[in-house]
Amino acid sequence: EPEVTQTPSHQVTQMGQEVILRCVPISNHLYFYWYRQILGQKVEFLVSFYNNEISEKSEIFDDQFSVERPDGSNFTLKIRSTKLEDSAMYFCASFPLGAGYTFGSGTRLTVV
Amino acid sequence: GQNIDQPTEMTATEGAIVQINCTYQTSGFNGLFWYQQHAGEAPTFLSYNVLDGLEEKGRFSSFLSRSKGYSYLLLKELQMKDSASYLCAVGPRDDKIIFGKGTRLHILP
Numbered sequence: 001e002p003e004v005t006q007t008p009s010h011q012v013t014q015m016g017q018e019v020i021l022r023c024v025p026i027s028n029h030l031y032f033y034w035y036r037q038i039l040g041q042k043v044e045f046l047v048s049f050y051n052n053e054i055s056e057k058s059e060i061f062d063d064q065f066s067v068e069r070p071d072g073s074n075f076t077l078k079i080r081s082t083k084l085e086d087s088a089m090y091f092c093a094s095f096p097l098g099a100g101y102t103f104g105s106g107t108r109l110t111v112v
Numbered sequence: 113g114q115n116i117d118q119p120t121e122m123t124a125t126e127g128a129i130v131q132i133n134c135t136y137q138t139s140g141f142n143g144l145f146w147y148q149q150h151a152g153e154a155p156t157f158l159s160y161n162v163l164d165g166l167e168e169k170g171r172f173s174s175f176l177s178r179s180k181g182y183s184y185l186l187l188k189e190l191q192m193k194d195s196a197s198y199l200c201a202v203g204p205r206d207d208k209i210i211f212g213k214g215t216r217l218h219i220l221p
Binding site: 031033035041042043044045048050055056091100101102103104105106 | 201
């Protein structure tokens with residue numbers, strides 16, 4: 001069964017550093033997403049990406065965040081200057097229209 | 113605004129049946145999803161309802177009433193491995209879905 005692959009599984013970074021989280025979505029899917037889940041809290045929408053551009057973003061997705069699909073397969077989330085409150089599980093997801101999302105296994109980001 | 117409500121926790125016995133309810137108020141509706149999430153893991157897709165009625169998939173069924181803004185997930189013949197959080201999520205539009213806070217289900221032997 002096709003999978004969404006995320007790397008790394010766990011990243012520890014110092015406050016103020018830049019991080020890039022990587023995802024390889026399912027190849028024939030049309031929409032790509034980033035969600036995050038702070039420990040013990042609900043899954044929160046960050047951004048959706050369709051046709052090589054941002055389709056929608058939440059208020060969490062401020063100027064510190066950016067997304068790219070640099071080579072047609074990888075889908076990256078960059079946080080320019082990490083803050084302690086960015087510590088969370090970050091999930092990449094993709095889906096075709098009219099079906100359920102497939103989530104990657106997540107990257108646990110710890111900002112120290 | 114967007115609001116999705118579901119109970120925080122439920123407890124049921126192995127072999128029994130449990131129903132997890134979800135009510136929602138969203139600006140736009142493009143489908144309702146149920147996901148299962150074990151601690152420390154990614155959500156996994158269980159079901160998708162876009163029309164009113166019951167969708168059955170093995171031990172799991174999901175029901176939707178769009179006029180009432182209501183859904184439930186029914187789990188039959190509960191097994192210990194069903195202990196997890198169950199997330200109700202609504203797609204107000206094609207390009208995003210919004211999650212509720214999840215219902216933590218505890219299964220007792």
